[in-house]
Amino acid sequence: GEDVEQSLFLSVREGDSSVINCTYTDSSSTYLYWYKQEPGAGLQLLTYIFSNMDMKQDQRLTVLLNKKDKHLSLRIADTQTGDSAIYFCAETELNTGFQKLVFGTGTRLLVSP
Amino acid sequence: GAVVSQHPSWVICKSGTSVKIECRSLDFQATTMFWYRQFPKQSLMLMATSNEGSKATYEQGVEKDKFLINHASLTLSTLTVTSAHPEDSSFYICSATRTEAFFGQGTRLTVV
Numbered sequence: 001g002e003d004v005e006q007s008l009f010l011s012v013r014e015g016d017s018s019v020i021n022c023t024y025t026d027s028s029s030t031y032l033y034w035y036k037q038e039p040g041a042g043l044q045l046l047t048y049i050f051s052n053m054d055m056k057q058d059q060r061l062t063v064l065l066n067k068k069d070k071h072l073s074l075r076i077a078d079t080q081t082g083d084s085a086i087y088f089c090a091e092t093e094l095n096t097g098f099q100k101l102v103f104g105t106g107t108r109l110l111v112s113p
Numbered sequence: 114g115a116v117v118s119q120h121p122s123w124v125i126c127k128s129g130t131s132v133k134i135e136c137r138s139l140d141f142q143a144t145t146m147f148w149y150r151q152f153p154k155q156s157l158m159l160m161a162t163s164n165e166g167s168k169a170t171y172e173q174g175v176e177k178d179k180f181l182i183n184h185a186s187l188t189l190s191t192l193t194v195t196s197a198h199p200e201d202s203s204f205y206i207c208s209a210t211r212t213e214a215f216f217g218q219g220t221r222l223t224v225v
Contacts, residue, residue, distance in 0.1 A: 035216075042119070042206055042216040043157075088156065100147070101214055103157045 004091060004104035011110045018079045020107045022072040022089035032065065033090040033101070034074045043088065046074070076109075084111045116140060117209050119217025126197055126224055134192045134220045136207030142187035143209035148180075151204040151219075163190040197224040 003025040012018045024032070030051050035043040049056045049063045049072070056063045062075040072089055089104040116139040126132050136146055144165045149157040161182050162170040169182035179201075181193040190209075194201050206219045 033214075040204075040219070040221065042117075042218040043208075044216075045213055048213070100159065100162070101157075101208075102159075105156045106154075108154075 004089060004102055006087075006089060006104040006107045008105065009108050009110070011112065012079050014079060014081055014111055014113050016079055018076040018083070018109055018111075020074045020076075020087050020089075020109065022074075022104050024070050024072065024089075024091050024102075024104075026091060026093065026102070027070070028093050031092050032063075032072050033092070034061075034063065035088045035090060035103075037086045037088065037106070039085075046087075079109075079111050081111045081113060084109055117207065117215045117217045119207055119220055121220060122218060123221040124223070126222070128198055128224055129196055131193055131195045132197055132222060134194075134205055134207075134222075136190045136192070136209070136217050138188045138209040138215070141209075141211045143190075143211070144187060145210060146184060146190040147208045147210075147214075148182060148190070148192050149206045149208070151206060153204075157206060160192075165190075194222065197222070199224045 005023045033048040034046045036046050037043050047058050047061050049065050060077045064073045086106045086108050088106045090101040092101050118137045120135045146163040148160045150160050151157045159172050160175045163182045163184040165184045165187055171177050184190040202224045204219050204221050207217045208214045
């Protein structure tokens, strides 16, 4: 089955850039997503990228996709303490109507002042 | 954007009782909703796909009789944890998809 992996933990100082990495195994993935989860809350979609794209930028967020290596990253510029949360990458496929999401293990981002 | 509301946000129940969790799409119709389970400090595990007007599709290893799913209308899916035990304690999250997946705020279930 599909497998999506992330590093478990990242700690940065306020104002620095954060880079959260994700690898996946399913070559048929078409949409790849980044979600943010704050403590005790649901998931908030941050951004997504279609698998025929290499990069997508949205304000402080930059998503890079290396389809050959099946590697996805999320860069947060000028990281703030409010960015502290768990970040999940997720992938979905055409054959599920782009509806069934497979989540990564999650990366806990801690931003210190 | 679209809103998915989940209720209750948290619930404590005694072992052996049943608990119902509701997932509503507030401003759009969702023929398909998804139920996930999240253990502490772990990722989300898809439990089942809830289909309006038909039976839910369960992932491998998820007990159908334990986790009853009903999707009676285009805006409401319910998950009932039957005869709950402490090992069922977890964070349950639903999602509904329109152009993207929208998630409920989650329900923290504690079985004592």
